[in-house]
Amino acid sequence: MTRTHWAAITAVVLALLFAAAATVATAGGGDTPAARTPTAESADAGFARDMSVHHQQAVEMSFIVRDRTQDDEVRRLAYDIANTQANQRGMMLGWLDLWGLPKISADGEPMDWMGAGPNGGSGGSGHDGHDSHGSHSDHGKQEAEDAALMPGMATRSDLERLDKLSGKQAEIFYLQLMINHHNGGVAMAEGCVELCTVGTERDLAQAMVDAQRSEIDLMVGLLHKRGADVLS
Structure with missing residues (x-):
């Protein structure tokens, strides 16, 4: 297995350990996920x-770029x-474990909870199928391969391409993908702030909005330093 795969496995294990700790921490009284x-x-x-799936892809992309560049700023981000x-x-x-609810919905589509369709009103990975050099990719084929994407998520083809790049080009494509990813995540988190009923979860969603907006500003600046623009 590659270092990226081992790193991704490690992240999942750490996340599950954190989940157990979070479950215990929120199990006592008050306006917590355990109380409602x-x-x-x-x-x-x-x-x-949905955000668990969305986050998992961000973790995957971040481990990929960590192994494709030696730039300290991008690796730290x-x-x-x-x-x-x-x-x-x-x-x-x-x-979800605490509530006794499934982690995967067998009946509904992603984003149904926001009153949106499978793509949450978004078209695939959030860009028009042009790479950073302006060449046209077979975006229709990508969408066929990557059904039911949520806002901002990269396609399977995007991830494969990122894994083949290195150095500055890997940094640029990662930043472009992650900006779109964060924009989609912010929209989802704002939906939870408006619609969720558990105060602890709304607080987490608002923290995501604030943090990811700040990181978007940082990533736009890093892109411009590399002479590249945000994907349209």
Whole structure:
């Protein structure tokens, strides 16, 4: 197995350990996930399920770029994103366990809890199928391969391409993908702030909004330093 695969496995293990700790920490009284049990169809459960999947891809992309560049700024950013989102994912999975709810919805589509379609009103990975040099990719084929994407998520082809790049080009593509990823995550988290009923989960969602907006500003600056722009 590659170092990236081992790193991803390590992140999942750490997230599950964190989930267990989060479950115990939120189990006592007050306005906590333990005190108010949402239904499987609720915004609380839908957000926890969908954002867990969304976060897992951010962790995966961050471990990929960590092995594809030696740039300290990008590696530090990737490390921070991977650790933060693995921990948050662990909390959300822990809440689903605490509520006795499934981590995967067998009936509904992603983003149903926001009243949106499979793509949450977003078209795939959030860009138009052009790479950073302006060449056109077979975006229709990508979307066929990557069904039911949530806002901002990269396609399987995007991830394969990132894994083949190195150095500055890997940094640029990672930043472009992660900016789109964060924009989609912010929209989802804002939905939870508005729709979720568990105060602890709303607080986490608001923290995601604030942190990811700040990281978007940072990543836009890093892109411009490399003479690149955000994907349209």
